[in-house]
Amino acid sequence: MPSSTGLIEREKTAAHATDTGSGSLLLLRDRGKRIKRHWQLYLLVLLPLAYLVIFKYVPMYGAQIAFRDFSPVRGITGSEWVGLTNFNTFFKSPNFWMLIKNTLIISTYSLLIGFPAPIILALALNEVRSMRFKRFVQMVTFAPYFISTIVMVSMIILFLSPRLGFIDHILSAFGVEAVNFMGVPSYFSSIFVWSNVWQGIGYGAVIYLAALSGINTDLYEAARVDGASRIQKVWHIDIPGIMPAATILLILNVGQIMNVGFEKIYLMQNPLNTSTSEVISTYVYKIGLLGANFSFSAAVDLFNSVINLILLLSVNYFARRVSDSSLW
Amino acid sequence: MARTNAIRESFGDKLFLTIVYIFLSIILLAVLYPLIYILSSSFSSPQAVISGKVWLLPVDFSLAGYKAIFSNPQIMTGYGNSLFYTVCGVLINVCLTVMLAYPLSKSTFYGRHLIMVILIITMMFSGGLIPYYLTVKSLGILNTRWAMLLPGAMAVWQVIIARTFFQSSIPKELGEAAELDGCTDIGFLWRVVLPLSKPILAVLVLMYAVGHWNAYFDALIFLKTQGLFPLQIVLRNILILNSIDSSMMVDANKMAAMQGLRDLLKFSLIVVATVPVLAIYPFVQKYFVQGILIGSLKG
Structure with missing residues (x-):
């Protein structure tokens, strides 16, 4: 076997791995032989690679539309180059601060509530000694994950509607007047975030439960001998035990902070709540595809993607500096 | 996860455990209740749904909602x-x-x-x-x-x-x-x-x-x-945009009955759209858990 095959099998080394073998001629010839012998593997990856190029990389190349004044007749590359004009228009538009503010409020709120919620559920489940109860709670809380966004939003609308929803039936039992929750702008982010928790808490807990079951039982034994209380065990053993998993997920979440999901927000919008519900992704869709203003909305989108990428890279850098866990 | 109970639990531990159980029960109810509410409503009569009589079990059992769906x-x-x-x-x-x-x-x-x-x-x-x-x-x-x-x-x-x-x-x-x-x-x-x-x-x-x-x-x-259109888009038109073609209301001659059926239909539709996935879920849960875990290994 050629020496380069024994290399460490991690993506981290990807960049180095390509140049280590380049030295000797012998190795090169060996590599050629290896490629020839395994030509079928290259045949296999052709189709998937074609997919990646067509549906991922061509659109990336097409993102230059943001710097052009798109005309359908002349195509993306044929349209006139206008530099940063589209970006300037966006920064100066009255919508700019509203969009940034709404996007940040919804995503930060989501992060603050949605990130710890599954951890708390997992820690609580880990204390339960009846396996049947534990499994039942796990099964039930995981189930809403399978509900589609459309059904989820219709459930929210039904439950919160002043006429049909059980929330208003409860309120009216206490003599409170019916409220059209979906029409009140200040409720929007809370409805969005807490319904996400309802739907995702069981799914999110799976990783933490696995991390908890992987904790060395000697630690619990030692803690018991030392007379630690349950809360102390949770605090000093369980929480440190899930920190690596939590760090990774936090990095991923922060990297997505400008990406509040289009699908759910778009469905939850109505004319009454747009002042707090309009975020960058829904704006891009409305201006771009519904309003056919391709270049301008592509610029808004690109601005968003770049901010996201910067956030992801810097959070990862920061996590690597302060702890052992990072994405790469 | 076999923790022996050789040492007696202190009062604090018992209290903590009780709080954990109460907390989990609340979560269990909070997740389960909306699902049961939808299911029960979908099997109730339109009148019972609009007047808010459905709390836990179906009231005036009827399949009107489902009939409307399957004839659409x-x-x-x-x-x-x-x-x-x-x-x-x-x-x-x-x-x-x-x-x-x-x-x-x-x-x-x-x-x-x-x-x-x-x-x-x-x-x-x-x-x-x-x-x-x-x-x-x-x-x-x-x-x-x-x-x-x-x-x-x-x-x-x-x-x-x-x-x-x-x-x-x-x-x-x-x-x-x-x-x-x-x-x-x-x-x-x-x-x-x-x-x-x-x-x-x-x-x-x-x-x-x-x-x-x-x-x-x-x-x-x-x-x-x-x-x-796939089912989800049809659902969006009916459930969220509220655009139901009135021709699909099969026996709705009266306006009031039509409105009631329209509301009932939403509940039944949610059930019909979600059941294929939720029905197989308990049997395949372990595969999803596996998927999440293998995915996180590399992360």
């Missing part, structure tokens, strides 16, 4: 389309995923690091909605069934899951032995690797299938013709 051509076409997109989509998904994941798992495959980088870049950065739409448009598949199958033909996350599985569960010696016996790479994949990989294939099929069944975004931006 729009919903039935949507159901059929969704089935088609799910079955064909999953076939394409699994083929492409395995075709990429298997070579990536082989240490003898020169260039796999480069391909991994190509893959991971697509996870971190995308061209955005408009270029994506224009690409699909320029391929000439806008408003065809292909638009529902090709743009989402493979998911990077699933490729990584499958690759991790192949790497850790297929012994290297097996491949070397097969090579000595003159077995080709594709022959080995087909005759040895795939039969050994049933668990991961189940994970892939289920993850992709749920994704297809629940997706609406691609249909929203790519499809215009009603006859091509």
